[in-house]
Amino acid sequence: MGAGTEPDGSSRSDEEWERFLRESVAGAAGAPREPSARAREVARRLRAEPGRTPDGWRSHTPARPKRRTGWYAAGLFASLGLLAVVALAPGRVAGLFAGADSPPPAAETARPTGAPPAAAAQRPTREEPFRGSPAADWASGAEGITVPKAEAVGWMSAAEVERSLALSRDFLLAAGLDRGVLRGERPEKAIALINPHQKDVQDLLKTAFLTPSEKNDPLLLFSRFRPSRTQLVGDTVKTRGRLTYQEGEHGALRVTADVTFVYPVTRAGTSGDDEIVRTIVRRELVLSWDDPAKVITEPGTFSVVSYKYDMTNGGCGAPTGYITPPFGADRRADEAAGTEIDPYDRSAPVGQGGPAADRCGKATRS
Secondary structure: OOOEEOOOOOEEOHHHHHHHHHHHHHOOOOOOOOOOHHHHHHHHHHHOOOOOOOOOOOOOOOOOOOOOHHHHHHHHHHHHHHHHHHHHOHHHHHHHHOOOOOOOOOOOOOOOOOOOOOOOOOOOOOOOOOOOOHHHHOEEHHHHEEOOOOOOEOOEOHHHHHHHHHHHHHHHHHHHOOHHHHOOOOOHHHHOOEOOOOHHHHHHHHHHOOOOOOOOOHHHOOOOEOOOOEEEOOOOOEEEEEEEEEEOHHHOEEEEEEEEEEEEEEEOOOOOOOOOEEEEEEEEEEEEEOOOOOOOOOOOOEEEEEEEEEEEOOOOOOOOOOEOOOOOHHHHHHHHHOEEEOOOOOOOOOOOOOOOOOOOEEEOOO
16 A cells, blocks of 8 residues: 555655655745744734734834934034133133032132132122122131131140130121121220230220321221211121131240121112122231230230231221222222222232222222
8 A cells, every 4th residue: 555645546656755744844835834923913903903004013114313413513513612712711711600509619728829710790789799709609707717727836735726716716707797896886895805915006996996097097907887978788798718827926826817808888878779889808917825924915815916908999098997988989089099909819918008098909800
């Protein structure tokens, strides 16, 4: 009996039957194949969506990304232009980005190497009296005066040096920030810290408030405005400066204070956006905390070794015992006569400025 028979009854050879079986297992070329489960599911889902032409389940063509050559070129040229501006005028770029959110400068621990960068010129207002000046980013009051870490010096222990530094700063606050003193009151708290046995300074204090002169002027140590003429704008005075110390004569603790005060003021009795002037006073004081075993003094007091100051927008002419900021025509006259000075440049030593006409400073910016 043969390996198989055809429908018509003819017999198939063993070789043909064996070839048929091999092709049945391997799959003959062109023979239909059973679709996979994934293909059957896709076909069923597409037939259920009327009006949609079925696509091959492997025939997806991703969308070509849109070309943005124009935008890329514009951004590239803008970036190159900004880099050129930064390279040619870095100070102006810094002014563009300076504002209320700009971080304040680090505390001053040594004399700066240059003046602060120029800010965009803006008119001060009652709401923003420091706008348009470097003082806008400065700290206020005591926070702007850096006090160094205390170590033992001469006859004092580290704890005693720390206390003396704190009292030295208290004197600066009482002399330049106390609201009563700024309104012209006698600076009793500040005077109480001065050695009562230091004759030359005590003589100055006895006469300066009654009959001020170039030699005995309360402005040498204190900031005072005549309230009938000038009023402060707001409650804030901006400060920047530092204390330093070293051993002085006879083992004394010698403290040097170098601090700039910025006072925004206007005419007394005015309101609204009237003329606002910033009076800027930079003081340098050298104080000696003496050993009571070697110098006649009182506990908690110091001797004044030296004092000098620079002042701009504070008035020129004969001393009156008060800072007299110029307004209107007076200001223009002072600006024409004074010596130019950048009141925010703390890199140079303090001069011996004051109300005398030959030393009156004209602010290059305020």
